[in-house]
Every structure is written in C-alpha cells, then in structure tokens.
Amino acid sequence: MLRLLSTKRWLTWLLVATLWATICLVAGRWQWNRWQEKSTIQERIDTNYDARPVPFGDVLEDGRAPAKDDEWKQVRGTGTYLGDVRMVRNRPGPGGDFGYETVDVFAVDGIKVLVDRGWVTNGSSAAKPSSVPASPRGQVTVTGWVRPSEKSLGRPPVEGQLSSISTADAEKATGEQLVDGYVRMRTESMPDGTTPPRPQALERPSQGMAAGINLSYAIQWWLGIVAGYAFVLMRARREYLDGLETADPASAGEVQAQEGATAARPRREKKRRQRIWDEEDE
Structure with a gap:
C-alpha cells in the first residue's frame, strides 16, 4: 500500500488533497473569524443595551x-x-x-x-x-x-x-x-x-442564528480536510486490492479478511416451537 502511494500518480493525488485541505483550512478559519466577530458584537450589545x-x-x-x-x-x-x-x-x-x-x-x-x-x-x-x-x-x-x-x-x-x-x-x-x-x-x-x-x-438587534451559521460552516470546511484525504486513501486501497486480486486471488481474499476482521458469522437457526394448532393440523 505504501509503495503504491509513493508512485507519481498517487503522489499527485495526495498533492491535490493537500491543496484542497489548504483551501478548507483557510475558508474554515475565515468563517471562524466571522463567528468570533459576530459573537463579540452580540456580547457588546448584551452589555451596553x-x-x-x-x-x-x-x-x-x-x-x-x-x-x-x-x-x-x-x-x-x-x-x-x-x-x-x-x-x-x-x-x-x-x-x-x-x-x-x-x-x-x-x-x-x-x-x-x-x-x-x-x-x-x-x-x-x-x-x-x-x-x-x-x-x-x-x-x-x-x-x-x-x-x-x-x-x-x-x-x-x-x-x-x-x-x-x-x-x-x-x-x-x-x-x-x-x-x-x-x-x-x-x-x-x-x-x-x-x-x-x-x-x-x-x-433590538441580535446576531441570532447568523453567528451560529458561521460556526457551522467553519466546522464543515475543516471536516472537508479529513474527507479529501480519506477519499484519496480509499481509492488507493481499492486499487491496491484490485492489483492483489489480479496477481493472486487467494492473497487478495486474505488481505480483505484481515482488514474486515468483523466478517459476519453464520447465524444460528432458532428451534421452531411447536404450537398447539400445529399438532391439530397433523
């Protein structure tokens, strides 16, 4: 997986994810500053009004x-x-x-x-x-x-x-x-x-929901940083598993089994209780 990520193609995608993360960081910071500014105004109103x-x-x-x-x-x-x-x-x-x-x-x-x-x-x-x-x-x-x-x-x-x-x-x-x-x-x-x-x-003036919206936007932009890297890593993992499957289907299945350690176990079948009317039908 690390060898795949070190190839030119995936390094380019990681660079794109880094540029996206930078945009999200700056936009989130701007929204955070707007939230702080509006919160300060509301505090001033509450104090002086x-x-x-x-x-x-x-x-x-x-x-x-x-x-x-x-x-x-x-x-x-x-x-x-x-x-x-x-x-x-x-x-x-x-x-x-x-x-x-x-x-x-x-x-x-x-x-x-x-x-x-x-x-x-x-x-x-x-x-x-x-x-x-x-x-x-x-x-x-x-x-x-x-x-x-x-x-x-x-x-x-x-x-x-x-x-x-x-x-x-x-x-x-x-x-x-x-x-x-x-x-x-x-x-x-x-x-x-x-x-x-x-x-x-x-x-009476009130910043009301306006300040809360800026805080919400800031959090969403910062979550976008995680989402960008997660998208690239998930695509790289999919390509890595597809490559393993092409080379050796058995080893691909083994890797998938290790990474998804919580594979579903066969469910036990419940013993059916015999009801009175079932006996009458017989």
Missing part, C-alpha cells in the same frame, strides 16, 4: 468616532431638534418590509448629532415615505444608543433623503458640523413628561 444612560457628551465629541466599546451604549440628554429632517431610504423595518428611517439633527451638550427617530413605511411608491411624525419643538429629552457612522454609498443626492446614515453625507445635506456617529432613539419626553408622536421604534 440596557446599561445606565450617560450624557451625550461623555461618549460623542467632535473629531472622534465612537470607540468600539461605546457602540450600543445608552446616552441621555436634553436639547433641541433643528428640524432638518432627512429620510434614509431602503431600510428594513419590523416584519422585513422596506421603508425609511427618519433622522434629524439634535443639538445637545454643545454638540450636534444625528438622531434616528425610527422607521416609517413607504408611501404610494418607494419613491417617498408615508406620513412622517414631525420632530418635537423646544426642549426635549432624548435617550438612545450610540452607533458608528455608516459608510457613504456614494449615490447622487436626493432632496430630503439620504442613502445611508453617513455623517459625511448628512453634513453635506444639512450644512451642519456633526459629530462622527449617530444615536438610535429609544425614548423622547417633553418637559411636562409627555411623549411626542414618533415613527415606529426599531427592534
């Missing part, structure tokens, strides 16, 4: 993006909306439908920051939203979660709309100097304690 709110200015400041550990941290502050509402298009909402998210510039703690107030459905077409609750006037207390600025999609500007919650795009559209990042609103309250009308609240 319901933690005690801190002032906006403690987390968000001019010239600095939110730190990774600050993502999904709760902030609270009293300020005013500038009323420069922008609709962010093609956003998935509860139930998987697509619509718009409503953002407005919020002046608080000496900074200006985008606040995502929630989600609304499309109107008669996807070109514009349905009715949008206006941002409250005057002093309002906002509680929400810190999010990093989204990547600009580089699409042509549309009046009153944004293609993503990109700080750079929002600055161009509003003419305001904004901090890097934005806040996804949880609650709003007026000085008298009342809650103004608002768009539909966004659901």
Whole structure:
C-alpha cells in the first residue's frame, strides 16, 4: 500500500488533497473569524443595551468616532431638534418590509448629532415615505444608543433623503458640523413628561442564528480536510486490492479478511416451537 502511494500518480493525488485541505483550512478559519466577530458584537450589545444612560457628551465629541466599546451604549440628554429632517431610504423595518428611517439633527451638550427617530413605511411608491411624525419643538429629552457612522454609498443626492446614515453625507445635506456617529432613539419626553408622536421604534438587534451559521460552516470546511484525504486513501486501497486480486486471488481474499476482521458469522437457526394448532393440523 505504501509503495503504491509513493508512485507519481498517487503522489499527485495526495498533492491535490493537500491543496484542497489548504483551501478548507483557510475558508474554515475565515468563517471562524466571522463567528468570533459576530459573537463579540452580540456580547457588546448584551452589555451596553440596557446599561445606565450617560450624557451625550461623555461618549460623542467632535473629531472622534465612537470607540468600539461605546457602540450600543445608552446616552441621555436634553436639547433641541433643528428640524432638518432627512429620510434614509431602503431600510428594513419590523416584519422585513422596506421603508425609511427618519433622522434629524439634535443639538445637545454643545454638540450636534444625528438622531434616528425610527422607521416609517413607504408611501404610494418607494419613491417617498408615508406620513412622517414631525420632530418635537423646544426642549426635549432624548435617550438612545450610540452607533458608528455608516459608510457613504456614494449615490447622487436626493432632496430630503439620504442613502445611508453617513455623517459625511448628512453634513453635506444639512450644512451642519456633526459629530462622527449617530444615536438610535429609544425614548423622547417633553418637559411636562409627555411623549411626542414618533415613527415606529426599531427592534433590538441580535446576531441570532447568523453567528451560529458561521460556526457551522467553519466546522464543515475543516471536516472537508479529513474527507479529501480519506477519499484519496480509499481509492488507493481499492486499487491496491484490485492489483492483489489480479496477481493472486487467494492473497487478495486474505488481505480483505484481515482488514474486515468483523466478517459476519453464520447465524444460528432458532428451534421452531411447536404450537398447539400445529399438532391439530397433523
């Protein structure tokens, strides 16, 4: 068997199996890293989502993006909306439908920051939203979660709309100097304690099955390493046994008997019990 595997043909097949194993190793490692990344995000959400709110200015400041550990941290502050509402298009909402998210510039703690107030459905077409609750006037207390600025999609500007919650795009559209990042609103309250009308609240994020799928893929890729070598070795063994059978059928049978040491033994026949009605038939 070893002599057969050392021939040029089977060394080539072992090389192919090694290349396949390398691909499986790299792909499995990539899926493993994706699983770890999503698990880290979920851990950050679980830690920060319901933690005690801190002032906006403690987390968000001019010239600095939110730190990774600050993502999904709760902030609270009293300020005013500038009323420069922008609709962010093609956003998935509860139930998987697509619509718009409503953002407005919020002046608080000496900074200006985008606040995502929630989600609304499309109107008669996807070109514009349905009715949008206006941002409250005057002093309002906002509680929400810190999010990093989204990547600009580089699409042509549309009046009153944004293609993503990109700080750079929002600055161009509003003419305001904004901090890097934005806040996804949880609650709003007026000085008298009342809650103004608002768009539909966004659901709590969860990596859910997404992380588990990456872990499953990683394990499958790594099992592919074993499968590749096993396939080559099984084919080589079959050729080796066929060669033995051609040269000496008796020795081939002997090798197969040794390798399959658990050959089935003849089963003992059970003695048939004679039943009363059998005697009557006689």
